[in-house]
Amino acid sequence: MPRLEKIHDNLLDRLKEGKDQGWVGEVAAIETSVAAAEDKLASMREMTAKHTTTNLGMPDFRTGTGRQTSST
Numbered sequence: 001m002p003r004l005e006k007i008h009d010n011l012l013d014r015l016k017e018g019k020d021q022g023w024v025g026e027v028a029a030i031e032t033s034v035a036a037a038e039d040k041l042a043s044m045r046e047m048t049a050k051h052t053t054t055n056l057g058m059p060d061f062r063t064g065t066g067r068q069t070s071s072t
Contacts, residue, residue, distance in 0.1 A: 001044050008037040 011034045018027040 001041070001048070004037060004041055004044070008034065008041060011037060 011030055015027060015030045015034060018030055
């Protein structure tokens with residue numbers, strides 16, 4: 001997520017530059033990329049908020065360990 005946030009910030013800088021320079025086609029493409037990055041970030045934030053860590057505890061292997069041999 002931090003990497004995508006940096007990409008988003010860079011896209012916003014490029015969008016401002018494109019508007020300042022009058023690059024109409026470039027601005028349209030960057031706006032599309034910014035929207036996609038914002039959607040992805042929102043999705044990632046939502047997933048992060050939903051998922052929490054569940055403590056499953058430590059398994060107890062004491063009763064199931066050791067060798068059993070048959071006396072035949």
